[in-house]
Amino acid sequence: MSRVYNFSPGPAALPEPVLRQAAEEMLDWRGAGCGVMEMSHRGKEFGAIVEQAESDLRALLAIPANYRVLFLQGGATQQFAQIPMNLLAGGSADYVVTGAWSAKADREAQRIAAAIGGRVRVAASTEAGGFRGLPPPGVMDADPTASYLHLCTNETVHGVEVHDLAGLLPASPVPVVADMSSHILSRPVDVARYGMIYAGAQKNIGPSGLVVVVIRDDLLGRAWAGTPSVLDYKAMADNGSMLNTPPTYAIYVAGLVFQWLKAQGGLAAIEAINIEKARLLYDFLDASDFYDNFVEASCRSRMNIPFLLRDERLNDAFLAEAREAGLVQLKGHKSVGGMRASIYNAMPLEGVQALVAFMRDFAARHG
Amino acid sequence: MSRVYNFSPGPAALPEPVLRQAAEEMLDWRGAGCGVMEMSHRGKEFGAIVEQAESDLRALLAIPANYRVLFLQGGATQQFAQIPMNLLAGGSADYVVTGAWSAKADREAQRIAAAIGGRVRVAASTEAGGFRGLPPPGVMDADPTASYLHLCTNETVHGVEVHDLAGLLPASPVPVVADMSSHILSRPVDVARYGMIYAGAQKNIGPSGLVVVVIRDDLLGRAWAGTPSVLDYKAMADNGSMLNTPPTYAIYVAGLVFQWLKAQGGLAAIEAINIEKARLLYDFLDASDFYDNFVEASCRSRMNIPFLLRDERLNDAFLAEAREAGLVQLKGHKSVGGMRASIYNAMPLEGVQALVAFMRDFAARHG
Numbered sequence: 001m002s003r004v005y006n007f008s009p010g011p012a013a014l015p016e017p018v019l020r021q022a023a024e025e026m027l028d029w030r031g032a033g034c035g036v037m038e039m040s041h042r043g044k045e046f047g048a049i050v051e052q053a054e055s056d057l058r059a060l061l062a063i064p065a066n067y068r069v070l071f072l073q074g075g076a077t078q079q080f081a082q083i084p085m086n087l088l089a090g091g092s093a094d095y096v097v098t099g100a101w102s103a104k105a106d107r108e109a110q111r112i113a114a115a116i117g118g119r120v121r122v123a124a125s126t127e128a129g130g131f132r133g134l135p136p137p138g139v140m141d142a143d144p145t146a147s148y149l150h151l152c153t154n155e156t157v158h159g160v161e162v163h164d165l166a167g168l169l170p171a172s173p174v175p176v177v178a179d180m181s182s183h184i185l186s187r188p189v190d191v192a193r194y195g196m197i198y199a200g201a202q203k204n205i206g207p208s209g210l211v212v213v214v215i216r217d218d219l220l221g222r223a224w225a226g227t228p229s230v231l232d233y234k235a236m237a238d239n240g241s242m243l244n245t246p247p248t249y250a251i252y253v254a255g256l257v258f259q260w261l262k263a264q265g266g267l268a269a270i271e272a273i274n275i276e277k278a279r280l281l282y283d284f285l286d287a288s289d290f291y292d293n294f295v296e297a298s299c300r301s302r303m304n305i306p307f308l309l310r311d312e313r314l315n316d317a318f319l320a321e322a323r324e325a326g327l328v329q330l331k332g333h334k335s336v337g338g339m340r341a342s343i344y345n346a347m348p349l350e351g352v353q354a355l356v357a358f359m360r361d362f363a364a365r366h367g
Numbered sequence: 368m369s370r371v372y373n374f375s376p377g378p379a380a381l382p383e384p385v386l387r388q389a390a391e392e393m394l395d396w397r398g399a400g401c402g403v404m405e406m407s408h409r410g411k412e413f414g415a416i417v418e419q420a421e422s423d424l425r426a427l428l429a430i431p432a433n434y435r436v437l438f439l440q441g442g443a444t445q446q447f448a449q450i451p452m453n454l455l456a457g458g459s460a461d462y463v464v465t466g467a468w469s470a471k472a473d474r475e476a477q478r479i480a481a482a483i484g485g486r487v488r489v490a491a492s493t494e495a496g497g498f499r500g501l502p503p504p505g506v507m508d509a510d511p512t513a514s515y516l517h518l519c520t521n522e523t524v525h526g527v528e529v530h531d532l533a534g535l536l537p538a539s540p541v542p543v544v545a546d547m548s549s550h551i552l553s554r555p556v557d558v559a560r561y562g563m564i565y566a567g568a569q570k571n572i573g574p575s576g577l578v579v580v581v582i583r584d585d586l587l588g589r590a591w592a593g594t595p596s597v598l599d600y601k602a603m604a605d606n607g608s609m610l611n612t613p614p615t616y617a618i619y620v621a622g623l624v625f626q627w628l629k630a631q632g633g634l635a636a637i638e639a640i641n642i643e644k645a646r647l648l649y650d651f652l653d654a655s656d657f658y659d660n661f662v663e664a665s666c667r668s669r670m671n672i673p674f675l676l677r678d679e680r681l682n683d684a685f686l687a688e689a690r691e692a693g694l695v696q697l698k699g700h701k702s703v704g705g706m707r708a709s710i711y712n713a714m715p716l717e718g719v720q721a722l723v724a725f726m727r728d729f730a731a732r733h734g
Contacts, residue, residue: 002395002400003394003395003400003401004399004400004401006400006401006405008405008406008407008410009407010407010612011404011405011406011407011408011612011615012405013401013405014402014404014405016394019393019394019402019404020393020394022393023390023391023393023394024390026386026387026389026390026393027370027383027386027387027390028369028370032371033369033370033371033373033693033695034370034371034373034380034695035381035386037378037381037386037573037574037575037620038373038375038378038379038380038381039375039378040375040376040377040378040696041378041575043375043696073440073441073442073445073576073614074440074441074445074597074611075440075597075611075612076611077596077597077610077611078440078441078595078597078598078611080595080596081595081596081597081598082595085595108595108596111592111593111596112593112595114592114593115591115592115593116593200612202612202615206404207404207614207615207616208408208612208613208614208615208616209440209576209577209613209614209615209616209617210576224482225478225481225482226478226479226481226482226483226593228445228447228448228449228452228475228479228598229444229447229448229475229478230441230442230444230445230448231445231448231595243444244441244442244443244444244445245377245378245442245567245569245575246575246576247440247574247575247576247614247617248378248569248574248575248576249574249575249576249616249617250576250614250616250617253404326400328400328401329407329410
């Protein structure tokens, strides 16, 4: 078996120790006589697994007691509809559009609001500038009476990350709802600054098919009357995410990832490594005239780093030779072009070092 | 490692060869250099996995070409809302209520219809009789102009199975929508008799977090305007179930189960074994005056077999001694009481033999 360095934006690489443990426990979880996939979600074994997972996630993110943790399905895209269904309450919501994902969230919310009643506004958008930065101070047209304000704190496609929430958003009682899919658990976060945080699991948490929602108590119970039961945050919170059968195996693997993160020293420790990984790649890009990164320096993502070869005719050769070198899934999203290296928590420093070494060598041979 | 016989109603036992293969391929799927959980859903490796899974499922169920196969999330309970959102189209729908699950489907559809417009009727219900049988011929009050008629062809909690659809439902152009969660793939089925079939995976297909929908082409495109994108069957059909990231690992394991089923000889072969397993247990129950089964003989489920100890004071001892004997998850649903043995495809004949031997011995010692 030879493992590659996998730069996929998601589903993404998982820590090897997590995969090894999952493989070892596949037929018999710690003497239960069956694997986790085969366990009743109502039994004491799985109950222990989900409790440990929630407890570890709460510890990692320092989630205050007045927030509920939900393990749901449908990914972030389903949340784009669930959020207005649960939180709009006939009012108006603000959307900050800073890349492909927040744009999708806005479009879906517009459609849902038109059907259930309520209004969705764009408080700021960087689309005209090609999604290369965040709205400058003073540009935000925020409604102080909005039901909520939605933003995406790390844009997976465009590589734009919010490093300074206070600088972006004026203080306001409006609940902030943040899609953190592609950088959750990559750094400490002040959960209390948000009304709700959500994240599809398949980048920094675990397998696809799981979405984690962290929501403040007072935002529960506002859902539109026609909200499907399993899409109602309150119904799920009241039933410990088990109104129906949850994605048990995905929750188990997420729990193993949380344990692995704790063993790394928690989010401050993983952030230090993530800073080092990102700096290594950005410093190389900035010093190169063969490659180019186009995101404003103040909001470059540590997780998703898009870059271009200045001579785009070399793209196919770059991808083919990278694959030969054991570096895969580097092709950029079609809306941006070029390349993208997604370097989530599970990507070791050695993987980024190998990428930079390959890129240097490729440039020397083709420059 | 010592594996138990696991009679859980779901998530349920999986075939050992499937689990062994999944464990072996966890870190490296057939030389890809990464596991299935880590693969981009847009890559050629996962593309091959999902294509093979669909092709095998089509072969097993002999799905006609004018039906689409969708791999979705949210379980059957989410379908209870999705079905009226997609198919009601402002009209009226009929529900046949024969147990806990079809009753839940009816309640959720009533709530959704009230919010989006349309009507949900109960065409027949066996609730007054305690859900011990199917509606007798002539009792069905079916609306020939309904948008669809919904039924559950195997009630997991009450152990009632539809063995003769033609005897239950008069011929009609109304599309029949069937929840087959707990007996799909246990027997051949004439797909063309249905407008739509759906099944949560966690009984006879694979891990929880995946739901399979088989839907006739002409039923696509009728969704209510406020249907969330990922809940819209047409949007999912148009995108090969990948409007967003699907539950990739669950689809992979389901694909391994389909391969295992083909290796067993397909659905006719597995049905023969399922008939033998069910007969063994029902014959024992019928000959016993220590145990009791209360479902009408003509509609006893082959998959979920509820039974009572006539002296209910022995229930705890039964469960404790069964566990000692390596027979687990036999406790009945709280709404029915007593015991329930769920004997899906992955339960070998030897497991049912061991259960009957234990039950005989227990009765001899306590009778």
